[in-house]
Amino acid sequence: MALYSEKVMDHFLNPRNVGKLEDANGIGEVGNAKCGDIMKIYLKIENDIVVDVKFETFGCGSAIASSSMATELIKGKPLEEVEALTNKAVTEALDGLPTHKIHCSVLAEEAIKSALDDYRSKNK
Numbered sequence: 740m741a742l743y744s745e746k747v748m749d750h751f752l753n754p755r756n757v758g759k760l761e762d763a764n765g766i767g768e769v770g771n772a773k774c775g776d777i778m779k780i781y782l783k784i785e786n787d788i789v790v791d792v793k794f795e796t797f798g799c800g801s802a803i804a805s806s807s808m809a810t811e812l813i814k815g816k817p818l819e820e821v822e823a824l825t826n827k828a829v830t831e832a833l834d835g836l837p838t839h840k841i842h843c844s845v846l847a848e849e850a851i852k853s854a855l856d857d858y859r860s861k862n863k
């Protein structure tokens with residue numbers, strides 16, 4: 740069996756929602772101390788819906804695929820659903836990741852939570 744699923748390869752080679760969102764109102768950046776990879780998520784939230792999302796990931800292929808899939812999963816979704824997104828859901832949507840690459844999907848969950856915190860702290 741291949742180490743990486745076709746979905747992982749697809750999202751790594753053709754990542755969705757890459758870049759910066761100039762009018763983002765929630766930005767989250769997290770890093771993994773061990774591998775040194777960094778992920779930044781930009782959210783544009785209107786009426787408690789994520790109307791747009793982009794990411795910049797300086798990291799491994801699994802981190803790029805996880806960011807890409809995570810942004811697809813939260814685009815157009817209400818905040819409570821976005822809040823509930825877990826790295827497990829991201830991994831499942833990618834048809835799995837090798838065990839030693841699960842932490843890459845955790846980065847996506849954490850980056851989204853951090854962007855939501857940023858949004859909430861600015862919009863109390």
Ligand code: FES
Nearest residue numbers: 774776799802843
């Ligand atoms: Fe660090 Fe993938 S190896 S995020």
